Amino acid sequence: xxxxxxxxxxxxxxxxxxxxxxxxxxxxxxxxxxxxxxxxxxxxxxxxxxxxxxxxxxxxxxxxxxxxxxxxxxxxxxxxxxxxxxxxxxxxxxxxxxxxxxxxxxxxxxxxxxxxxxxxxxxxxxxxxxxxxxxxxxxxxxxxxxxxxxxxxxxxxxxxxxxxxxxxxxxxxxxxxxxxxxxxxxxxxxxxxxxxxxxxxxxxxxxxxxxxxxxxxxxxxxxxxxxxxxxxxxxxxxxxxxxxxxxxxxxxxxxxxxxxxx
Numbered sequence: 423x424x425x426x427x428x429x430x431x432x433x434x435x436x437x438x439x440x441x442x443x444x445x446x447x448x449x450x451x452x453x454x455x456x457x458x459x460x461x462x463x464x465x466x467x468x469x470x471x472x473x474x475x476x477x478x479x480x481x482x483x484x485x486x487x488x489x490x491x492x493x494x495x496x497x498x499x500x501x502x503x504x505x506x507x508x509x510x511x512x513x514x515x516x517x518x519x520x521x522x523x524x525x526x527x528x529x530x531x532x533x534x535x536x537x538x539x540x541x542x543x544x545x546x547x548x549x550x551x552x553x554x555x556x557x558x559x560x561x562x563x564x565x566x567x568x569x570x571x572x573x574x575x576x577x578x579x580x581x582x583x584x585x586x587x588x589x590x591x592x593x594x595x596x597x598x599x600x601x602x603x604x605x606x607x608x609x610x611x612x613x614x615x616x617x618x619x620x621x622x623x624x625x626x627x628x629x630x631x632x633x634x635x636x637x638x639x640x641x642x643x644x645x646x647x648x649x650x651x652x653x654x655x656x657x658x659x660x661x662x663x664x665x666x667x668x669x670x671x672x673x674x675x676x677x678x679x680x681x682x683x684x
Contacts (some may be wrong), residue, residue, distance in 0.1 A: 425453045426488060426503075426582040426615045430476070433483035435466075435473055443469045444640040447483070451632065454613035456606045458626035461636035461643070462661055466617045468509065470636070471585050474617065476500045487583065507572050509588040509619070515557040519552065519571055520544075526575040537580075546574040550605065565592040573601065586618040590625065598622065602629045604611040623676045627652050635660060649674055658682065 424500050430449040436442035443466045445462050451457060459467050464656040472478040476492045485492040487503055495503075499625070505526075523543045524535060548554045550570045555563065560571060569592045576584055587626040590598040602620075609616045620626045626633055637643040637660040644651040652674040657665045664679040 425613055427452050427486075427616075428583065428615065430470075430474070430484040431483050431486065433470075433480045433485065435469055435478060440623050442481075442640065444473070444480075446532070447640075447642055449634060449645060450641065451615065455631035456618060456629055457607045457632045458614045458630035459617065459619045459634045459636060460621070460626050462625060462638070462656060464642040465636040465638050467636055468587050469640075471506075471587055471617060471619060474583075475506045475585055476503045477506075501579075501581075503581055504583045504585055505579045505609040506578040506585045507576040507587065507589060509591055511515050516561050518557050519547070519560060519563070520556050522560050522571060523547070523574045523578060526578050538631050542578045543574070549577065550574055564592065565588075566597065569593060569602075570597075582614065584614060584616045586616065588619050588621065590620065590622065598625060605629070616679060625650055627674045627676065652676065 428449070428451040433444060433447040434442060434566065435444040447470065459470065469478065473480055474492070476495065476497070479493060492500060498523055520543055523546065524539060527539045527542065538567050544556070547556055548571060552567070552570055552574070554669065555567065560568065563571065569589070573586075573589055576586065589605070591600055593601060602625045605616050605618060608614060611633070630648055633648050633651045634645050635643040635656060643660055644656060649669060649672055652667060654665055654667045657663050657667070657676065662682045664682055666679065667674045668677065668679045
């Protein structure tokens with residue numbers, strides 16, 4: 423797999439002239455690794471990743487992947503490079519888990535499911551430890567199980583960039599660790615870049631190679647290794663929370679105390 427280069431250049435986005443969400447975002451990411459985007463609610467984390475995958479068009483600036491401007495790519499071209507897993511996946515009709523994952527492999531140039539497609543689906547199910555649910559209807563699953571099905575959709579496609587919007591949402595503590603650990607190992611083993619939004623500072627500290635901190639009003643506060651950016655000062659400045667950060671074996675661990683204001 424090719425090492426992806428992602429450049430976000432002076433990117434700004436707003437839904438109208440009175441509502442600017444992102445302000446002059448500049449980020450350069452090169453190569454594989456698990457990149458966590460952290461920050462409080464409402465700072466534009468989900469908006470940023472939707473600009474990266476072409477779902478939203480910037481007001482100014484651009485997103486460049488491997489030297490190509492995303493705004494100049496077709497949807498099919500973007501889909502060949504980026505796999506996107508949204509924060510929530512709503513499935514309101516009866517469809518088997520296998521069929522719902524196969525949708526991610528649909529192509530316009532063929533109208534059948536190959537044995538290779540099914541092998542990819544069952545491999546993803548094995549990775550997520552869900553093979554026993556393969557033929558279950560999705561509308562019979564729990565919220566956490568649906569989230570893992572959505573992750574399988576992202577895994578079956580061999581994209582250079584995997585974008586995950588809060589992939590541990592709706593998962594219990596054990597499965598949050600499992601998913602975060604797996605994404606960390608996947609990024610190392612395949613040199614794939616994984617861009618992941620997270621609200622858990624300790625998961626980001628433990629598993630990310632790079633952390634992007636966003637703060638109000640839709641700006642980048644800091645970018646660097648977990649030890650460099652997850653600090654008591656950052657938590658005060660960005661989250662308005664008093665915390666103690668203890669560094670052990672090179673990794674920061676966050677112990678929250680009190681909100682500084684309401």
